[in-house]
Amino acid sequence: CAPLSPQIRHSGAAQQRQQAAAFELEGRLSASDGERAASGRMEWLHSPTRDSWTLLNPLGQIAAQLEQDASGAELVTADGRRYRAGSADSLLPQLLGVEVPVARLAQWVQAAPRREAEIRETDGSGRPTLLIDAGWRIAYLEYADNGINAAPRLMDISRGDTRLRLFIDRWTPTP
Amino acid sequence: AGGVEQLRQFVKATRSAEGEFEQTVLAKSGRKPQQAAGSFAFSRPGKFRWEYQTPYQQLLVGDGERLWIWDRDLNQVTVKRIGDALGATPAAILFGSGDLEQNFELAEGGDSEGLAWVEARPKQEGSGFEAMRIGLAGGQVKRMEMRDNFGQTTTVLFPRFVLNPPVDAGRFRFMPPTGADVIGDDTTKGGR
Numbered sequence: 336c337a338p339l340s341p342q343i344r345h346s347g348a349a350q351q352r353q354q355a356a357a358f359e360l361e362g363r364l365s366a367s368d369g370e371r372a373a374s375g376r377m378e379w380l381h382s383p384t385r386d387s388w389t390l391l392n393p394l395g396q397i398a399a400q401l402e403q404d405a406s407g408a409e410l411v412t413a414d415g416r417r418y419r420a421g422s423a424d425s426l427l428p429q430l431l432g433v434e435v436p437v438a439r440l441a442q443w444v445q446a447a448p449r450r451e452a453e454i455r456e457t458d459g460s461g462r463p464t465l466l467i468d469a470g471w472r473i474a475y476l477e478y479a480d481n482g483i484n485a486a487p488r489l490m491d492i493s494r495g496d497t498r499l500r501l502f503i504d505r506w507t508p509t510p
Numbered sequence: 511a512g513g514v515e516q517l518r519q520f521v522k523a524t525r526s527a528e529g530e531f532e533q534t535v536l537a538k539s540g541r542k543p544q545q546a547a548g549s550f551a552f553s554r555p556g557k558f559r560w561e562y563q564t565p566y567q568q569l570l571v572g573d574g575e576r577l578w579i580w581d582r583d584l585n586q587v588t589v590k591r592i593g594d595a596l597g598a599t600p601a602a603i604l605f606g607s608g609d610l611e612q613n614f615e616l617a618e619g620g621d622s623e624g625l626a627w628v629e630a631r632p633k634q635e636g637s638g639f640e641a642m643r644i645g646l647a648g649g650q651v652k653r654m655e656m657r658d659n660f661g662q663t664t665t666v667l668f669p670r671f672v673l674n675p676p677v678d679a680g681r682f683r684f685m686p687p688t689g690a691d692v693i694g695d696d697t698t699k700g701g702r
Binding site (some may be wrong): 343363373378393394398415468498502 | 533535541546560565570580583584598599600601602635637638656659660662664691693694
């Protein structure tokens with residue numbers, strides 16, 4: 336992978352990174368809440384009004400699909416069961432095995448956090464390598480390339496026993 | 511012989527196997543097909559190695575008790591009890607315990623594309639896939655097609671399939687590489 340520019344640990348000059356309002360993401364993840372562990376592939380279509388996740392098991396079968404729009408969220412699992420909720424936040428644990436705030440996740444996967452988040456460390460190009468946001472710790476281990484606006488490629492999201500590691504194979508902003 | 515008879519013979523005659531696979535996943539929605547390929551080996555029951563080389567490196571090892579999933583890019587190993595995880599999954603056809611018809615309803619699927627086909631429906635509710643077709647020729651599994659409950663079809667071809675080769679047991683043991691992060695719902699993290 337593209338070697339990161341030299342790791343200069345400073346929390347200053349975090350370059351302002353643009354945040355795409357809508358994107359398509361394909362990646363692999365593993366998630367653990369300290370007891371159970373799940374791993375697989377994820378496809379995520381995000382826009383301000385709609386989110387749709389598809390989780391596939393390591394052998395390529397769809398394990399679950401979660402859709403969210405203004406009217407609420409619905410999760411359908413491989414065995415055909417349906418779950419509804421006001422928002423995807425409460426259904427995400429059944430999809431990913433861990434509870435992660437969805438709206439924040441859309442910012443974290445772009446390493447473009449909201450202002451209140453604390454960028455604790457950055458790399459040589461001023462990109463975040465460690466972010467603290469509402470008690471969550473997001474470590475950016477790799478970026479797709481050395482460009483200032485490169486998308487993160489490998490990241491660890493954790494809080495307490497909850498851990499999610501995501502390798503982003505493809506990330507594309509959509510109009 | 512018809513497909514069902516050939517499959518029964520295959521399951522009875524195959525103690526172990528090794529070879530290569532090509533997998534294509536076609537989603538119902540317009541998503542582009544996902545191609546993947548790699549190598550496999552198995553020793554019935556429950557021991558297998560399913561190694562993706564492309565599009566990325568991922569290794570699944572069943573050591574008879576636990577399923578290890580190692581992803582190079584994630585630099586992480588996930589381990590879980592196999593238990594009946596194989597039960598009524600497509601993998602069970604290849605490396606599950608001998609009694610196939612305990613988990614599947616088998617029916618003749620006719621002949622086409624030079625193969626004798628078997629329709630296999632999981633007997634258990636909630637097995638995660640709707641139907642599966644297995645294409646055999648000369649008593650060997652050549653192709654498997656699985657449709658899940660989301661209308662997605664996975665096709666697996668076996669360009670190379672060696673029956674009952676000498677397989678050393680070490681291939682079905684997994685030791686997490688040094689430095690790899692091991693997570694799982696199994697306390698004993700070391701391989702055997």
